[in-house]
Each structure stands twice: as C-alpha cells, then as structure tokens.
Amino acid sequence: MIRMSAIVRHGMILALIAVVAAAVLIAIGLFPVSARLGHLPGVGWLLHTTYQRSVDFWSAGIDPPPLDDPALVQLGAAHFESGCRACHGAPGIPNGALAAAMLPPPPHITHAIKGWDDAELYWIVREGVKMSGMPHWPAVARDDEPWALVAFLRRVPRIRGTEYIRLAQAPAGRVAELGAIGRVANCARCHGMDGVPPMPGVVPRIDGLSAAYLAQTLRAYAARRRDSGIMAVQAVGLSETEIAALARYYAAAPVAAMTVAAPTKPALVEQGRRIALGVSARRLPVCAACHGPGTRPKSPLFPVLAGQPQVYLARQLHFFRARNRGGTSHVTLMFPIARQLEDEDIDALAAYYASLRRGG
Ligand code: HEC
Numbered sequence: 001m002i003r004m005s006a007i008v009r010h011g012m013i014l015a016l017i018a019v020v021a022a023a024v025l026i027a028i029g030l031f032p033v034s035a036r037l038g039h040l041p042g043v044g045w046l047l048h049t050t051y052q053r054s055v056d057f058w059s060a061g062i063d064p065p066p067l068d069d070p071a072l073v074q075l076g077a078a079h080f081e082s083g084c085r086a087c088h089g090a091p092g093i094p095n096g097a098l099a100a101a102m103l104p105p106p107p108h109i110t111h112a113i114k115g116w117d118d119a120e121l122y123w124i125v126r127e128g129v130k131m132s133g134m135p136h137w138p139a140v141a142r143d144d145e146p147w148a149l150v151a152f153l154r155r156v157p158r159i160r161g162t163e164y165i166r167l168a169q170a171p172a173g174r175v176a177e178l179g180a181i182g183r184v185a186n187c188a189r190c191h192g193m194d195g196v197p198p199m200p201g202v203v204p205r206i207d208g209l210s211a212a213y214l215a216q217t218l219r220a221y222a223a224r225r226r227d228s229g230i231m232a233v234q235a236v237g238l239s240e241t242e243i244a245a246l247a248r249y250y251a252a253a254p255v256a257a258m259t260v261a262a263p264t265k266p267a268l269v270e271q272g273r274r275i276a277l278g279v280s281a282r283r284l285p286v287c288a289a290c291h292g293p294g295t296r297p298k299s300p301l302f303p304v305l306a307g308q309p310q311v312y313l314a315r316q317l318h319f320f321r322a323r324n325r326g327g328t329s330h331v332t333l334m335f336p337i338a339r340q341l342e343d344e345d346i347d348a349l350a351a352y353y354a355s356l357r358r359g360g
Pocket residue numbers: 048051080083084085086087088102103104105106107111112113114121124125129132133134135149
C-alpha cells in the first residue's frame with residue numbers, strides 16, 4: 001500500500017515537471033514549428049493515424065447518391081481545376097512546387113484517393129483536415145456540392161492523356177481560342193459563352209440574365225450571402241470593374257443555341273405549366289407574372305427561368321422554402337412564395353421551366 005502510493009506520488013511529480021517544461025518551451029518560443037524540419041520521430045505517424053481513424057469513424061453512415069452522371073463528373077473536374085489543383089496536381093499534371101514544400105505535402109490526386117471509399121472522400125472534401133492545409137468545403141450549408149468532386153475523384157484512375165484538360169478546362173474545346181477575353185474564358189468552362197452552351201444538367205445558364213441581377217448575384221456569392229462553395233471560389237476576389245464587365249458581357253451574350261431535352265414526363269410538365277400560369281386548381285402565386293413566359297419581367301431582378309436545368313431549379317426552390325438562399329436585394333420576395341409549394345409542386349414547376357426554350 002505504502003509502496004504504491006509512493007510510486008503514484010513520484011509519477012505525479014514527474015508528470016507535473018513534464019507539463020511545466022512543455023509550458024516553458026512553448027512560452028519562450030523554443031518549439032520549432034518550421035515545416036522544413038519535418039515532424040519529430042513518431043509525430044507524423046501519430047497525426048496520420050489519428051486522421052485516418054477519424055475519417056473512418058465520422059464518415060460511417062454517409063450514403064452516397066448516384067455518382068455516374070457525366071455532367072456531375074465534369075462539374076467536379078471544373079471546380080477541381082479552380083479549387084484543388086494548386087495543391088494536388090491533376091491527372092497528367094504534377095503538383096506545384098509550393099505544394100511540395102508544405103508539411104504534410106498534399107499527395108498528388110492519383111495517390112490522394114487511394115484507400116478511401118466514396119463516403120470517406122466526401123467527408124474529407126466537406127470537412128477538410130485540421131493542421132494539414134486541407135481546407136473544408138467553403139460553403140458549410142451546401143452538403144450537396146462536394147458530391148460533384150467525389151464523382152470526379154472516382155473517375156481519376158481512368159483518366160488518360162488530355163482527357164482532364166477536356167473535362168476541366170475546355171467545353172467544346174474553345175477556351176484557349178477565347179483566352180484573350182480573360183475572366184470570361186474562366187467562367188465559360190462551366191457557363192459557356194458566345195454560342196457555346198453551358199455544361200448540361202447541373203450548371204445554371206447565365207446568358208441573357210440582366211446585368212443588374214448578374215452583378216448583385218456575384219457580389220452575394222463573394223460576400224457569402226448566397227451560399228455556394230463552387231461559386232465562392234470564382235467570385236471572391238473579383239474587382240468591381242471585373243464584376244461590371246462580366247455582368248455586361250453575359251447580359252448581352254447571344255443566347256446559346258441549345259437543344260432542350262424532350263421532357264421525360266409530359267404530365268408533370270403540364271402540371272407545372274398550370275401552376276406557373278395560374279390556371280391550376282392550386283391557388284398559388286403566378287410565377288409567370290414575374291418570370292415569364294409571355295411577359296417581360298417587370299424588374300431586371302426577376303431572373304428568366306426558361307431552359308434552366310431541372311435539378312438546379314428544384315434545388316433553388318427548396319433553398320427558398322427553407323429561407324436558405326441569399327441573393328439580390330429582392331430575394332426575400334421568393335420566401336413566402338416558396339413556402340406555399342409542396343414537394344410535388346416544386347418537381348412540376350422545375351420540370352416545366354426546364355422544358356422551355358430560352359429566348360423563344
Ligand atoms: C491548400 C492546399 C490544399 C487544397 C486547396 C486542397 N487540398 Fe486536399 N489535402 C491537402 C493536404 C495537405 C492533405 C493531406 C492531409 C494529410 O495527409 O494529413 C490533403 C488531403 C486530401 C485528400 C486525402 C488524401 C490522403 O491521402 O489522405 C483528398 C482526397 C483531398 N485532399 C482532396 C482535395 C480536393 C477534392 C480538393 C478541392 C476541393 C482539395 N483537396 C483541396 C491540401 C489541400
């Protein structure tokens with residue numbers, strides 16, 4: 001009994017000395033945080049093992065949606081180019097010199113994906129990794145967006161030759177040729193330009209929206225009033241001059257000739273048409289009064305909806321209903337309107353507006 005308590009006492013004294021020594025080391029500033037020196041023996045292993053176990057644990061229960069949609073893969077690639085390539089390189093493109101000087105150095109993307117399943121990759125992209133330089137998804141409320149990255153990451157092992165360039169940089173192979181127009185060429189990778197259609201299915205069309213709506217929307221993304229990690233990366237850092245130039249360009253851009261997919265569910269489209277035009281039995285706000293078709297918008301801040309992707313429209317309506325979307329100075333008009341919509345109204349309205357030809 002007496003021996004045990006002596007051991008415990010000595011142990012406690014030693015632990016106290018260690019804590020005081022560590023505190024003094026930190027207080028004086030003696031601990032070397034230099035990335036050049038690397039980690040002390042065992043620390044790298046400890047951090048990496050903690051990280052791997054943590055991802056395993058916290059990603060349990062995440063259920064991946066279908067990720068085979070080529071449009072989702074392409075959107076993931078285009079965002080990867082803006083938001084990830086600087087650190088992780090890209091298929092066929094090595095890591096940058098600065099990335100190699102980080103501690104830990106971000107692995108090249110072909111290695112970074114090894115050993116992780118879809119849910120784990122999603123978790124890493126959404127949450128980021130503390131004390132490593134791996135950022136979390138820039139829009140914390142947008143749990144949907146990182147899936148586009150996972151769709152792309154799954155494709156990485158099968159990407160050959162110049163396929164990455166095609167996916168990430170050059171819709172219709174025209175960006176190099178259009179490069180002189182600077183920023184617009186960057187936006188064109190996703191939104192198209194000058195007759196080049198935007199990425200189908202997942203990215204909204206911005207040609208033909210008013211300059212006022214475009215400029216206010218870009219400012220809302222940059223200020224994080226409108227939440228999107230994909231657009232935050234593009235909009236933060238644009239100068240007012242650039243915003244004005246981009247808004248002018250896209251407002252005046254010829255409406256891209258684009259075939260509108262034949263509606264798969266004509267009955268749903270008809271149901272949406274009746275609500276939008278105010279001729280349905282459901283007594284809902286008449287969308288067409290502000291968004292067309294058939295009327296000129298009364299305010300430049302009422303965006304055209306014709307030809308927007310169905311998935312995009314439905315998602316925005318869900319955000320409005322949850323009062324979860326920022327935007328222009330007029331955005332709150334949509335909150336009481338969306339509150340009256342049931343899920344099936346949203347599906348029908350999205351199907352209807354997606355089926356309309358823009359500019360027609
Ligand atoms: C500022 C640099 C930086 C950026 C930008 C960045 N990452 Fe990372 N990433 C890292 C670092 C550093 C790690 C290593 C974490 C570790 O091993 O402790 C990492 C880890 C990862 C991993 C897991 C790799 C592994 O082997 O454990 C994946 C997957 C990943 N990043 C994907 C992405 C994607 C997708 C993006 C863009 C949305 C991105 N990263 C943006 C620095 C970055």
